[in-house]
Amino acid sequence: MQSTNEELITLNDELQSRMRELSGSNDDLHNLLLGVDRAIVIVGLDLRIRRFTLTAEKLLNLLPTDIGRSAAQLDAFVGGVGIEQVITDVIKDLATVEREVQAVDGRWYALRIIPYRTLDLMIRGAVISLADIDLAKRSSDLSAAVTEYAAEGLAAIQHPLMIVDDDCRVIWVNEPYYAAFQLSPTEVIGMHLDKIAGGAWSDPALEKRIGETMETGGPFRDHALTVELEGRGATPITINGSRLRNVTHATKLVLLAVAGSGAVGRSPEGRP
Numbered sequence: 001m002q003s004t005n006e007e008l009i010t011l012n013d014e015l016q017s018r019m020r021e022l023s024g025s026n027d028d029l030h031n032l033l034l035g036v037d038r039a040i041v042i043v044g045l046d047l048r049i050r051r052f053t054l055t056a057e058k059l060l061n062l063l064p065t066d067i068g069r070s071a072a073q074l075d076a077f078v079g080g081v082g083i084e085q086v087i088t089d090v091i092k093d094l095a096t097v098e099r100e101v102q103a104v105d106g107r108w109y110a111l112r113i114i115p116y117r118t119l120d121l122m123i124r125g126a127v128i129s130l131a132d133i134d135l136a137k138r139s140s141d142l143s144a145a146v147t148e149y150a151a152e153g154l155a156a157i158q159h160p161l162m163i164v165d166d167d168c169r170v171i172w173v174n175e176p177y178y179a180a181f182q183l184s185p186t187e188v189i190g191m192h193l194d195k196i197a198g199g200a201w202s203d204p205a206l207e208k209r210i211g212e213t214m215e216t217g218g219p220f221r222d223h224a225l226t227v228e229l230e231g232r233g234a235t236p237i238t239i240n241g242s243r244l245r246n247v248t249h250a251t252k253l254v255l256l257a258v259a260g261s262g263a264v265g266r267s268p269e270g271r272p
Contacts, residue, residue, distance in 0.1 A: 039130040042116060043071045045091065047084055050125065059130065074128070077103050078111060087126045090115055094123065100137065107134040139171075139190070142251055146172045149244070160258040163244065165251050166214050168193045168207050177258065181229065200227040210241060214252045217243045236260055 039056035043049055049069055052062050060077050075083045078101045090097055090113045097113045109130045116125040146163055150172050154161055160177035164170055170188050178184065183197060194202035209220045219242035229235045237260030244253040 041071070041074065041128040042125060043087060043128065044125040045123070047071050047087055047125075056130070071128070077105075078109070078130070079103055081111070083113075083128075086113055087128070090126050091123060100133065103130075107132060108137040109133060138251075143171055143189075146253065150174070154255075157257075162256040162258070164193065164210060164254050164256065166211075166253075168210055170196070171253065180258070181227070197227070200229075201225070206239065210254050210256075213241050213243050213254050219243070 037055055038053065039059045040053045041049060041056050041060070041062075042051040047070060049062075049067055049071055051067070052060070056062060060074060066073070070084070071087060072084045075081065081099065081101055086097055089095070094115050096115075097111075099111045100108055101111045102108050110133045112129045112131070114127050115123050116127050118124055142165070150161075150163070154174060157174065158176050160180045161174045162170060162177055163172040169190060169192050173188055178188075181197065188196055193207060203225055206223055206225060209223055212218070213220055219240065221240050223239045223241070224236065225239060226234050226236050237258055240257045240259070241254050244255050
């Protein structure tokens with residue numbers, strides 16, 4: 001009897017230890033889901049919601065009572081992609097599905113659905129994630145529209161040109177610009193004006209004039225600026241600006257034309 005009691009005590013201690021480990025793992029998972037800044041929903045083989053992150057709760061208007069409900073309710077947010085069928089295909093084919101979807105809030109998201117695998121490689125459902133790519137998507141579409149417009153209407157101009165959006169971020173520049181200022185696309189495209197060339201283009205007065213042109217549509221002329229150019233030091237230039245029309249309805253754009261001793265007369269071979 002004493003031997004049996006000792007075995008029971010040992011077994012109970014092992015069980016308590018495993019329960020503590022399980023509790024710790026659940027705490028870790030709970031805090032992980034709270035800390036992830038991406039909308040993630042875990043569904044089971046029955047296509048019912050099992051867990052979701054705090055971001056998913058806010059984005060998808062989920063409630064704790066939604067646990068156990070069909071994942072079909074997510075379809076209303078992601079624009080009717082037939083999410084139940086997509087999840088079913090992912091589980092059946094053990095494949096990953098990635099799509100760009102425009103949700104009901106008008107924003108673009110990267111939708112990714114992968115099989116839910118346990119540590120022993122058993123399939124127990126699927127993991128759905130949504131990442132906001134709206135800014136990158138719209139920037140890409142805008143850049144493509146601007147590039148097409150520039151190729152048709154600005155290609156013959158040999159002065160440095162720059163197109164900026166309503167946040168003073170550079171959408172496009174031409175080859176003479178790269179040559180004159182010895183910059184590469186990665187140093188210019190997508191950058192705010194005050195970040196270009198180590199702040200060489202930082203000028204609140206210029207940004208103010210661009211903003212006024214955005215709002216009123218009226219051009220500005222002969223804005224003076226001095227930029228530091230490698231090998232030439234402080235170089236005076238002048239900038240003219242006018243609002244572009246009929247490029248995109250969603251974003252206002254301003255075309256900047258650069259003139260001056262440091263901006264004209266350089267050949268494209270000067271570009272790094």
